Amino acid sequence: MEKIVLCVEGMKCGGCESSVKNLLEALDGVALSTADHAANQVDIDFDAALVSLDELKQAVSDAGYTVVA
Numbered sequence: 403m404e405k406i407v408l409c410v411e412g413m414k415c416g417g418c419e420s421s422v423k424n425l426l427e428a429l430d431g432v433a434l435s436t437a438d439h440a441a442n443q444v445d446i447d448f449d450a451a452l453v454s455l456d457e458l459k460q461a462v463s464d465a466g467y468t469v470v471a
């Protein structure tokens with residue numbers, strides 16, 4: 403399992419946090435995600451054999467949020 407922290411802009415409330423968490427956890431290979439809109443931070447535990455970092459970032463940006471790093 404790998405752990406990463408993404409800086410994500412555009413989350414404004416707890417609803418946005420839930421959206422990001424749920425869309426990530428719906429992906430194969432993602433074990434756990436937590437999102438913090440105040441910190442613009444998304445923590446993800448994932449299996450790099452099943453899902454790539456690029457796919458994680460793409461899923462977040464497809465949902466309308468901006469992955470800064």
Ligand SMILES: [Cu+2]
Nearest residue numbers: 414415417418
């Ligand atoms: Cu929101």
